[in-house]
Amino acid sequence: MAADTAVVWFRRDLRVHDNEALLEAADAEEVVPVYAFDPREYGEREFGGDDSFRFEKTGPHRARFRRESVADLRERLRERDSDLVVRHDTPERVVPAVAKVLDADEVHFGTLPIPEEMGVENTVRKRLRGLNVTPRRHWTHTLYHLNDLPVEYTEISDTYTSFRKTVENRASVREPLPEPDLPAAPVGAIGAGSIPTPEDLGVEEVEHDDRAVLRFEGGESAGIERLDRYLFAEDRLREYKETRNGLLGQGFSSKLSPWLNEGCLSPRRVRREVKRYERERVANDSTYWLLFELIWRDFFQFQFAKHGGDFFRRGGIRGRDDVHWREDDEGFRRWADGETGVPFVDAAMRELNATGYQSNRARQNAASFLANNLRIDWRRGAAYFETQLVDYDPASNYGNWAYIAGVGNDSRDRYFNILKQARKYDGDGEYVKHWIPELSDVPPGTVHEPWTMSEQRQAEHGVQLGIDYPEPMIDLEESYRKLR
Known part of the structure; x- marks a missing residue:
């Protein structure tokens, strides 16, 4: 029997397509979509646990993207004769109050699957039951559905390759769900509310930097447009595996992560479009590799479902206590500032600071430098990325940082040789x-290690180390020797 009135609480699933929560609710006589800008997601907070520190939860780049995504969702719902109730308060208060x-x-x-998000959800569910309102949960965030895993999520392998082979051989991906026909949304009785300004959220309003690889515009509409542009309009997918380690320009990789992580794009829709591309254009290693990356994303989502808060411990899911992590505020500041x-x-x-984005290659090297060369608490770096990244996802961010720091899903040392990486992926500088325009006149063979120039050569190339650009804060080779 269909409900008379159903509420849809949007979280990180800001889309109309392939949204089980919205589709199931649409059977009701009336459906009211709701989104809550949680004040705890903005401003400074304690990391928590042992050896805690303070950090800013959500920076200006992701705050802008999220506000645009909510605005786009509201517009898409209104086009379907529905609406979106928006509030600036905790979901534990907003959702039960609306219901x-x-x-x-x-x-x-x-x-x-993240403990923090699960804690909010559990409180909402408890309060709803106290009002005699039925909470209905749906799994909406991954390529493979939780219920379709070949084993219980608590039993999945902690190694990516094993996980990937298991799901590829013994599971299937569901087809994306259709967009629902939505009944009336009686928001007049409570008021739709306005989307908070950056000032309301306590974040800075930032202008687009023309040096950025892309202007990441939030929302389902922009996400669908980006997917079509990358696959079909520009026909980039056929060379993805070869170009994905690029550093400049919008076309070297799909750059779908911001829309996937806020839920503006469904990973199942991405897969469907990849399969269509393979039918209509070409199927090769590159087309598979984008799906390979989506499975990486799934891997960390299910890893967090399995291990929970252990991922946020300094010793990680492996409980390592044999690494001496340094407390170095000045060193951390220099790393964070790009100095x-x-x-x-x-x-x-x-x-990252200017745009909220880095390529995967840049992220790995920046993370490895902090965690391995400097041996500064890796969680501080992960938390800084949480602040700055426009495409921050808790599982992918902390899972990858733990992996590089040697406390996550791989027992091997994962440090990167920064200079070798720079020469390989940015050979011309x-x-x-x-x-770093202050190095613009330094020749390609020297630009990655300017400290090798004599004072005379520095003068010839218009840069004086220690004045125009910093001296290196450590001896890289010596730091590697300590890791071996």
């Missing part, structure tokens, strides 16, 4: 010079 005023029978929502004196790392951090 109570509307005398709702059910509240539908996507469930998420380490190691150009490849500094370019990556300056790009174009990326470094793009973000």
Whole structure:
């Protein structure tokens, strides 16, 4: 029997397509979509646990993207004669309050595996039951559905390759769900509300930086447009595996992660479009590799479902206590500001600060430098990425940082040789010079290690180390010797 009134609580699933929570709710006589801007997601907070520290939860780049995504969702719902109730308050207060005023029978929502998000969800569910409202959870965030895993999520392998082979051989991906026909949304009784301004959220409003690889515009509409542009309009997918380690330009990789992580794009829709591309254009290693990356994303989602808060411990899921992590506020500041004196790392951090984005290659090297070369608590770096990244996803971010720091899903040492990486992926120094203009006249063979220039050569190339650009804060080779 269909409910009279259903509420849909949107979280990180800001889309109309392939959204089980919205589709199931649409059977009701009335459906009211709701989104809550949780004040706890903005401003400074304690990391928590042993050896805690303070950090900013959500920075300006992701706050902008999220506000745009919510605005786009509201517009898409209004085009379907529905609406979106928006509030600036905790979901534990907003969702039960809306359900109570509307005398709702059910509240539908996507469930998420991160302990913090799960804690919010559990409180909402408890309060709904106290109002005699039925909470209905749906799994909406991954390529493979939780219920379709060949084994219980608590039994999945902690090694990616084993996990990938298991799901590829013994599971299947569901087809994307259709967009629902939505009934009336009686929001007049409670008011639709306005989307908070950056000032309301306590974040800075930032302008687009013309040096950025892409202007990441939030919302389902922009996500669908980006997917079509990358696959079909520009026909980039056929060379993805060869170009994915690029550093400059919008076309070297799909750059779908911001829309996937806020739920503006369904991973199943991405897969469907990849399969269509393979039918209509070409199927090769590159087309498979994009699906390979989506399975990586799934891997960390299910790993967090399995291990929970252990991923946020300094010793990680492996409980390592044999690494001496340093407390070095000045060293951390130099890393975060892009002032380490190691150009490849500094370019990556300056790009992150200015745009909220880094390529995967840049992220790995920047993370490895902090966690391995400096041996500064890796969680501080992961938390800084949480602040800055426009495409921050808790599982992918902390899972990858733990992996590189040697406390996550791989027992091997995962440190990167920064100079070798720089020469391989930025041989002409174009990326470094793009973000560090003070090195723009330094020749390609030297730009990644300017400290090798004599004072005379520095003068010839218009840069004086220690004045125009920092001296390196450590001896890289010596730091590697300590890791061996």
